[in-house]
Amino acid sequence: MTTLRTPGPTIGVVGGGQLGRMLAEAASPLGVEVVVLDPTPDCPAAPVVRDQIVADFDDEAGIRELAARADVLTFEIELADQDVLERVSEDSGTPVHPKPSTLRTIHDKLVQKRELEDAGIPVPPFRAVDDADDIRDAIDDYGAPVMLKARTGGYDGRGNVPVESKGDAEEALESVAGPAMVEAFVEFEREVSVIAVKGDDEIATFPLGENIHVDEILRETIVPARSSEAATERAYEVARDVLEVMDGRGVYGIELFQTPDGEILLNEIAPRPHNSGHWTIEGAHSSQFEQHARAVLGWPLGSTELRSPTALANLLADVEENRDAQLRHVDRVLETPGATLHWYGKRQARPGRKMGHVTVSGRDEDAAVEDLLETARELEDAVTFRSQ
Known part of the structure; x- marks a missing residue:
């Protein structure tokens, strides 16, 4: 097969889901090509990228082919194999950003928390879990409920798993089905996130977002967050400290808890563009995806300033079992001023699966985020992903 190349660089991405799709959409106007590696034929990113290599995320031969076709490698999913990426980078000379060492830290949530705590980052109390007795001991020390987390593989x-009592410990541990850790439950006033960008010799942060979760799944984000000036500045301080621990260029989604007294505690880190940063496509002067492309290539970063207050609502599949996906009621979004629909191109609707999102941006800098959020919720209710 003849491979066509543009004069610009090519980014090789491990993962071809919605993040890879939106990264390619943002890279194209910059003259940057994107090739993805993903095990699902005709993955969501396929329609907008130069090419897809169909292979598993840890397929060394596939990743070597990706490296041979790219000027830099990155990833949009933590299931990428850090050891394979490291070997391929060393052998091929194709750099990986963020660095595989960062992916190694992030991959295991217990390792992540230990390294961040050692670096002085404020985190909730936590401990490793080997058996149900460890969960019961944590309840004795932290109080109930506690949050049980799979150390690897968890997302959305x-x-x-919240553990409400000692009697629930066995069942909770079985549901995690693998190495686990437990954290003290944080009584927070709000959940916020900083989308931060680490460039070649510069750091940029987007305005603080406020996140609303339902059943541990991110449903909505509003920007700017309804936080005090002091709490907002503290969130930026923690985010900058986090970036000092992370190695390599790119976008980092940094999820935080804001307590009622204004304290900021780190929840989790994603070394890639993050769902809570999707609002930046319409709401900021440059999106998190454009920034990620610039950063991994070592290019100057763009402006992260807010264009206007923005609300985002995720569109989850409204089905009880796996079905072919069908998008409905798009007209409700298209006829709403300031609203934009993003469809991820997923062929199958699964219960609770993120199929797309809607953003609603204000027409001026004084727009009330509460009003924007209400409009986004109405559109979320109107648009559905079902089968006939």
Whole structure:
């Protein structure tokens, strides 16, 4: 097969889901090509990228092919194999950003928390879990409930299980089905996130977002967050400290708890563009995806300033079992001023699966985020992903 190349660089991405799709959409106007590696044929990113290599995330031969076709490698999913990426990078000379060492830290949530705590980052009390007695001991020390987390593989709330009492410990541990850790439950006023960008010799942060979760799944984000000036500045301080621990260029989604007294505690880190940063496509002068492309290539970063207050609502599949996906009621979004629909191109609707999102941006800098959020919720209710 003849491979066509543009004069610009190519980014090789391990993972071809919605993040890879939106990264390619943002990279194209910069003259940057994107090739993805994903095990699902015709993955969500396929329609907008130069090419897809169909292979598993840890397939060394596939990743070597990706490296041979790219100027830099990155990833949009933590299931990428850090050891394979490291070997391929060393052998091929194709750099990986963020660095595989960062992915190694992030991959295991217990390792992540230990390294961050050692670096002085404020985190909730936590401990490793080997058996149900460890959960019961944590309840004795932290009080109930506690949050049980799978150390690896969890995402979109999967692998996070609240444990309300000692009697629930066995069942909770069985549901995690693998190495686990437990954290003290944080009584927070709000959940917030900093989308931060680590460039070649510069750091940039987007305005603080406020996140609303249901059943541990992110449903909505509003920007700017309804936080005090002091709490907002503290969130930026923690985010900058986190970046000091992370190695390599790129976007980092840094999820935080804000307590009622204004304290900021780290929840989790994603070394890639993050769901809570999707609002930046319409709401900021440059999106998190454009920033990620710039950063991994070592290019100057763009402006992260807010264009206007923005609300985001995720569109989850409204089905009880796996079905072919069908998008409905798009007209409700299209006829709403300031609203934008993003469809991820997923062929199958699964219960609770993120199929797309809607953003609603204000027309001026004084727009009330509460009003924008209400509109986003109405559109979320109107648009559905079902089968006939």
